[in-house]
Amino acid sequence: MVTTSSSPAGAAGTTQSIIVAKNLGKTYRSGKLDVPALRNVSFSADPGEFVAVVGPSGSGKSTLFYVLGGLTQATSGSLFIGGAEFSQLSDLERTRMRRAKIGFVFQRFNLLPTLTAQGNIEIAHDIANLGAAEKKPLDQALLDHLTDMMGIKGRLDHRPNELSGGEQQRVAIARALITRPSIVLADEPTGNLDTKNSDAVLDTLRRSSRELNQTVLMITHNPEAAQIADRIIHMRDGEIRNIEKGTGRVLHEA
Numbered sequence: 001m002v003t004t005s006s007s008p009a010g011a012a013g014t015t016q017s018i019i020v021a022k023n024l025g026k027t028y029r030s031g032k033l034d035v036p037a038l039r040n041v042s043f044s045a046d047p048g049e050f051v052a053v054v055g056p057s058g059s060g061k062s063t064l065f066y067v068l069g070g071l072t073q074a075t076s077g078s079l080f081i082g083g084a085e086f087s088q089l090s091d092l093e094r095t096r097m098r099r100a101k102i103g104f105v106f107q108r109f110n111l112l113p114t115l116t117a118q119g120n121i122e123i124a125h126d127i128a129n130l131g132a133a134e135k136k137p138l139d140q141a142l143l144d145h146l147t148d149m150m151g152i153k154g155r156l157d158h159r160p161n162e163l164s165g166g167e168q169q170r171v172a173i174a175r176a177l178i179t180r181p182s183i184v185l186a187d188e189p190t191g192n193l194d195t196k197n198s199d200a201v202l203d204t205l206r207r208s209s210r211e212l213n214q215t216v217l218m219i220t221h222n223p224e225a226a227q228i229a230d231r232i233i234h235m236r237d238g239e240i241r242n243i244e245k246g247t248g249r250v251l252h253e254a
C-alpha cells in the first residue's frame, strides 16, 4: 500500500516498500533565483502497486519523476530504492541501480528510428548488461510474454515509423520491462495517444504491475487515466496535498 507521513505506517513505509521517500526537497537555481520544485515529499510504495501522480502544470510531477529515477538529485530529504539510500551511492552505483531496478516510459516514446521494434526492446537488455558483474542472457520467454501481452508480436521487425503511436508506446513499455525492473516510471505515457491507444497502453501498464509484481508510478494530466491506479497522489506547489484511492481498474474494462 502507498503510505504518507500522515498515515499510521508513516513515510517509513512497510518493510517490503520498494520506494521510500522522506521529506524530499528539490530546489532549482535559475539565475539568482531559487525555484523550489519539491517540498517535503514523503510517501512509500510497495511491489506491485500502481501509483498515479496528478497535479497542475508546474506542481513538481516531472521533478519527482527525475528524482525517483535517479536522473537528478534531491536537495534535501532521503530516498530509498529497494532499501538502498540513493544519496549514499556513487554515480556509478546509482547508474547501475537505475539500469537494474528502474524502467522508464516517456511521452514521446524515445525509440531509436534505425532499429526494429525487436532491436529497440533488446537494446535495453544490452544496456543493462553494460558494466554488470554478471552478464545475463536475453530472457526470450519474457520477450515472448511481453510482446504477446502487448499485441505487438507481429510487428517486431518493423521500424518505429512503420508503427502507430500506440504500438510505438507498447514497444517502449516492452523495452522498459525486458530487464524485469522492480519499478516502472512513466511520464505522461498516454499524452500523445488517442483514446483507443491510450486505453491499450494503460491496460498494459496495469497488467504488468499485477502480473510481474512491478511498482508503476505514472504521471498523468488525465484524471480518467489516473483512476486505474491503486492510489492517486495529488501534487500542488511541489507538495503532496492528498492521496486518494483509485479504482484499480482499466478505464473501459467490462
Ligand SMILES: Nc1ncnc2c1ncn2[C@@H]1O[C@H](COP(=O)(O)OP(=O)(O)OP(=O)(O)O)[C@@H](O)[C@H]1O
Pocket (backbone or CB within 6 Å): 028, 029, 030, 035, 036, 037, 055, 056, 057, 058, 059, 060, 061, 062, 063, 064
Ligand atoms: N531545470 C529547471 N530549472 C529551473 N526551474 C525548473 C527546472 N525544471 C523545472 N523547474 C520549475 O520547477 C517547478 C516544477 O516543475 P515540474 O516540471 O516538475 O512540474 P510539472 O508538474 O511536471 O509540470 P508539467 O505538468 O507542466 O510538466 C516549476 O516551477 C518549474 O518552472
